[in-house]
Amino acid sequence: MKKLALLGFALLAFVACKDAKNNEKTTEKTEEVKSQDMAYASFGDKIDAKNVLTTAEINEKYSGMKVGDTLDVKFASKINSVCSKKGCWMRLDLGEEKEVMVKFKDYGFFMPLDAEGEVIVNGKAFVQETSVDELKHYAEDAGKSAEEIAAITAPKKTLSFVADGVLLKN
Numbered sequence: 001m002k003k004l005a006l007l008g009f010a011l012l013a014f015v016a017c018k019d020a021k022n023n024e025k026t027t028e029k030t031e032e033v034k035s036q037d038m039a040y041a042s043f044g045d046k047i048d049a050k051n052v053l054t055t056a057e058i059n060e061k062y063s064g065m066k067v068g069d070t071l072d073v074k075f076a077s078k079i080n081s082v083c084s085k086k087g088c089w090m091r092l093d094l095g096e097e098k099e100v101m102v103k104f105k106d107y108g109f110f111m112p113l114d115a116e117g118e119v120i121v122n123g124k125a126f127v128q129e130t131s132v133d134e135l136k137h138y139a140e141d142a143g144k145s146a147e148e149i150a151a152i153t154a155p156k157k158t159l160s161f162v163a164d165g166v167l168l169k170n
Contacts, residue, residue: 040120040167044109047122047165052076058125059094062159065127074122079115083141087111092119092161100125100159101138104166115168123163130158 040049053061053075061071077092080099087110091099102121104110130138132155139149 039170041170043111043166043168044104044163045122045165047074047120047167049120049167052120055093055095058100059096059098062094062098062100062125062127065125067127067129067157070124070126072123073125074120076118076120078118081142082111082113082115084113084143085141087113087115089138089141090115090119092121094159098159100161101130102161102163105162105164109166111166111168118169120167120169121161121163122165123161125159125161128158128160130156130160 051074053073055075055077058073058075058077061073065071077094077100080091080093082090088104088107090102090111092102093099105123132152135152135156136149139152
């Protein structure tokens with residue numbers, strides 16, 4: 001009877017050790033995923049880096065849009081500039097000398113004033129006509145010279161985006 005109890009105890013200890021090794025492997029995998037998530041600083045709503053359109057793909061989507069059209073989308077791009085006063089907008093590169101003006105949903109969050117590099121934005125893409133006054137305001141926020149601001153005399157068709165979430169690559 002003692003031998004049977006000892007054998008049962010040994011079997012139980014063996015199984016427990018095996019499960020502990022499996023848990024260690026699971027923990028390692030979880031930490032790897034967390035470290036991948038940490039490669040981005042998150043702003044606004046929580047978003048992930050999956051199913052992201054490239055710059056070329058979003059550029060193609062914008063080329064088929066007219067004033068008033070909207071599209072829910074997530075894409076990656078490079079920051080060209082950020083509002084130097086509050087971080088309340090940023091301009092992203094779309095290639096072919098095009099850029100998109102990104103604002104943040106309900107002014108619920110802002111980007112760091114020194115933000116640069118690559119970002120992933122999630123939200124609504126649309127095309128709008130931007131007034132002369134608004135164009136001058138953005139030029140002023142971007143630190144343009146008085147001559148550059150005075151040269152703005154006509155409204156402009158603008159590729160626009162309202163982001164509800166942003167991932168800034170570290």
